[in-house]
Amino acid sequence: MNIIVLVKQVPDMDTVKFDQESGTVDRSSAGKEMNPFDLNALEMAVEIKENTGAKVTAVTMGPPSAEEVLREAISRGADEGILLSDRFFGGSDVKATARTLAAGINYIGDVALIIGGLQTVDGDTGQVIPEIAGYLNLPHASSITKLVGVSEKDITIETDLWDSTYVKKAKFPVVLAVTKEVNSPRMASFSTKMKAKKAEITTLKLEDLKELTAEDVGFKGSSTFVKKIVVPKATSRQGIKLKEEPQIAANKIMGILKDKKLLEVQNG
Amino acid sequence: MDNYKGCVMIYAEQNNGKIHPVSYELLNKGGEVARKKGVKLIAALIGPMEIDENELIRRGADAVFTVKEDDTYSFPDENTYANTLVHMVKEVSPDILLVGATNFGRSMGPKVASLLGCGLTADCTALDVDEEDGALIQIRPAFSENILAHIKSKNFPQMATIRFKEFDEAPINEDHVGEIIEVSKPISMPQLIEVIKEIKTNQVDLVNASVVVTGGKGLKSKDDFKMLKELATLLDGVVGASRPLVEDGFLGKAHQVGYSGHRVKPNLYIACGVSGAAQHIAGMKESQYTIAINSDPSAPIFNVADLGIVGDLYEVIPELIKQLKGE
Ligand SMILES: Cc1cc2nc3c(=O)[nH]c(=O)nc-3n(C[C@H](O)[C@H](O)[C@H](O)COP(=O)(O)OP(=O)(O)OC[C@H]3O[C@@H](n4cnc5c(N)ncnc54)[C@H](O)[C@@H]3O)c2cc1C
Numbered sequence: 001m002n003i004i005v006l007v008k009q010v011p012d013m014d015t016v017k018f019d020q021e022s023g024t025v026d027r028s029s030a031g032k033e034m035n036p037f038d039l040n041a042l043e044m045a046v047e048i049k050e051n052t053g054a055k056v057t058a059v060t061m062g063p064p065s066a067e068e069v070l071r072e073a074i075s076r077g078a079d080e081g082i083l084l085s086d087r088f089f090g091g092s093d094v095k096a097t098a099r100t101l102a103a104g105i106n107y108i109g110d111v112a113l114i115i116g117g118l119q120t121v122d123g124d125t126g127q128v129i130p131e132i133a134g135y136l137n138l139p140h141a142s143s144i145t146k147l148v149g150v151s152e153k154d155i156t157i158e159t160d161l162w163d164s165t166y167v168k169k170a171k172f173p174v175v176l177a178v179t180k181e182v183n184s185p186r187m188a189s190f191s192t193k194m195k196a197k198k199a200e201i202t203t204l205k206l207e208d209l210k211e212l213t214a215e216d217v218g219f220k221g222s223s224t225f226v227k228k229i230v231v232p233k234a235t236s237r238q239g240i241k242l243k244e245e246p247q248i249a250a251n252k253i254m255g256i257l258k259d260k261k262l263l264e265v266q267n268g
Numbered sequence: 269m270d271n272y273k274g275c276v277m278i279y280a281e282q283n284n285g286k287i288h289p290v291s292y293e294l295l296n297k298g299g300e301v302a303r304k305k306g307v308k309l310i311a312a313l314i315g316p317m318e319i320d321e322n323e324l325i326r327r328g329a330d331a332v333f334t335v336k337e338d339d340t341y342s343f344p345d346e347n348t349y350a351n352t353l354v355h356m357v358k359e360v361s362p363d364i365l366l367v368g369a370t371n372f373g374r375s376m377g378p379k380v381a382s383l384l385g386c387g388l389t390a391d392c393t394a395l396d397v398d399e400e401d402g403a404l405i406q407i408r409p410a411f412s413e414n415i416l417a418h419i420k421s422k423n424f425p426q427m428a429t430i431r432f433k434e435f436d437e438a439p440i441n442e443d444h445v446g447e448i449i450e451v452s453k454p455i456s457m458p459q460l461i462e463v464i465k466e467i468k469t470n471q472v473d474l475v476n477a478s479v480v481v482t483g484g485k486g487l488k489s490k491d492d493f494k495m496l497k498e499l500a501t502l503l504d505g506v507v508g509a510s511r512p513l514v515e516d517g518f519l520g521k522a523h524q525v526g527y528s529g530h531r532v533k534p535n536l537y538i539a540c541g542v543s544g545a546a547q548h549i550a551g552m553k554e555s556q557y558t559i560a561i562n563s564d565p566s567a568p569i570f571n572v573a574d575l576g577i578v579g580d581l582y583e584v585i586p587e588l589i590k591q592l593k594g595e
Contacts, residue, residue, distance in 0.1 A: 134382025
């Protein structure tokens with residue numbers, strides 16, 4: 001059984017610098033890491049591999065330096081890595097990204113399971129995984145919170161939808177998007193780190209993806225474009241700020257609660 | 269159905285036969301866009317037989333297109349819903365298609381977009397119509413709330429998912445008339461994902477609570493949430509948490525307020541020991557009245573508070589609880 005895990009290299013969002021004046025992000029200001037949700041996708045694939053002997057391939061699209069994120073995936077249990085990298089892929093929106101990744105998956109072929117993170121922390125559209133499923137013409141399930149079981153033919157998971165939790169069973173091949181609750185990702189071990197260092201990373205270019213032309217990818221293949229970027233004015237309220245003894249402060253809050261009729265519940 | 273070509277179509281999400289409130293918010297915002305463009309507003313409703321579509325008309329839909337069947341639509345399988353919505357879109361040819369950014373909408377929406385081959389802008393917080401070409405301007409926060417991107421589509425339908433609780437619900441107008449048009453379901457729709465069962469969970473309803481008392485890193489231990497819980501209970505509300513506390517396991521993810529958690533819009537929001545990072549504010553800025561308690565007078569949470577108390581939450585909250593109990 002072949003499993004593909006989709007991963008993305010993202011800036012460390014807790015340290016990345018942002019220029020409020022110009023509205024630009026200084027990506028060089030922060031370290032790069034694997035999108036946190038992808039760690040859970042990878043962990044799920046590796047758990048399935050341990051139970052079934054499946055082969056796990058990590059796939060990413062990005063600049064040549066995104067090779068690092070594939071090595072990290074291998075150090076955390078993936079068997080190999082494939083990088084989709086070509087200057088034609090630049091400027092892709094969700095649609096172009098999904099079509100390119102779907103073509104990469106078709107290139108690999110004979111895949112039972114494709115797993116990705118629910119969303120990325122930088123782009124944060126949460127749309128790429130379901131769109132890949134659409135372009136592959138496969139069913140998908142999203143918001144996955146638990147892996148229940150896997151057989152040779154299908155996989156059973158739990159998902160949070162409609163303000164409830166549902167157990168779903170999906171026949172292979174299927175595409176899944178997982179949340180952070182699904183598992184706790186493992187750390188890399190010394191031996192897998194060594195393996196990752198030596199691993200051959202395969203790079204695919206547009207010409208390798210026979211189903212696509214330059215019209216289908218990158219900015220040309222995108223269906224949306226950014227017209228402008230606005231830096232929002234910080235929301236602020238004309239509030240009052242008090243520095244008082246706790247008793248007076250609490251009393252002030254009581255006054256507000258009375259005004260807002262929020263005490264009625266309690267007083268009957 | 270040619271007379272609806274070029275309309276604004278909203279996907280009226282329903283859960284287990286009950287229309288989700290985001291559908292009414294979409295009717296409100298979608299109606300505004302439809303009026304600007306001078307086109308009709310229609311709702312697409314897919315679900316079990318029991319749903320009442322008239323509420324959508326009372327809230328502004330000029331027509332409701334429905335596909336109803338118990339077996340197929342009693343469970344949330346995004347694939348069957350997406351196939352059905354695509355079928356409806358092809359029948360009607362709307363210019364604009366809006367879907368609520370709930371868990372379900374965020375999964376079904378992109379499936380629909382990929383099956384139609386159109387673009388899709390996620391999680392919009394505002395929409396506008398370009399005065400020059402009449403195109404839909406899709407506005408969404410990006411880079412964890414730091415910027416607002418104005419996005420346009422290159423082809424049709426112009427599609428966007430819209431954040432829940434971002435807009436008010438369309439008001440009820442008993443006199444508004446509209447037609448209900450039943451559409452047959454797509455002929456071939458293999459069900460490849462089987463929903464085995466629903467597990468009823470007793471999750472907190474943060475989103476619909478009228479009072480939310482949120483704890484941030486100013487809380488020293490998990491145990492201290494008891495104090496906030498007591499305050500919340502006295503006000504008939506629920507407790508929320510900032511992200512770091514959820515990550516430290518103080519409270520479950522269902523309690524997280526913010527950009528990567530829930531967006532809340534209660535009558536009263538009390539932030540205790542929360543600094544007010546942009547990602548937190550994204551989840552509570554629509555609250556009707558906000559009280560912030562923080563020991564640091566320069567904490568950004570005070571910029572969005574109606575009443576700011578500079579002080580130690582460990583002193584203020586017990587005192588407030590005491591006064592609430594009338595002691
Ligand atoms: C991609 C991304 C997504 C994110 N999503 C979210 C999200 O959904 N929700 C969210 O909340 N955050 C989110 N964050 C994190 C966010 O940036 C902040 O780190 C977080 O909100 C800070 O939480 P806090 O206010 O509880 O903690 P801190 O920033 O550490 O603030 C603690 C505050 O408590 C005050 N304090 C300390 N002791 C006391 C006391 N005794 N009495 C009163 N006040 C006291 C301090 O003055 C301080 O202001 C996200 C970040 C990223 C990068």
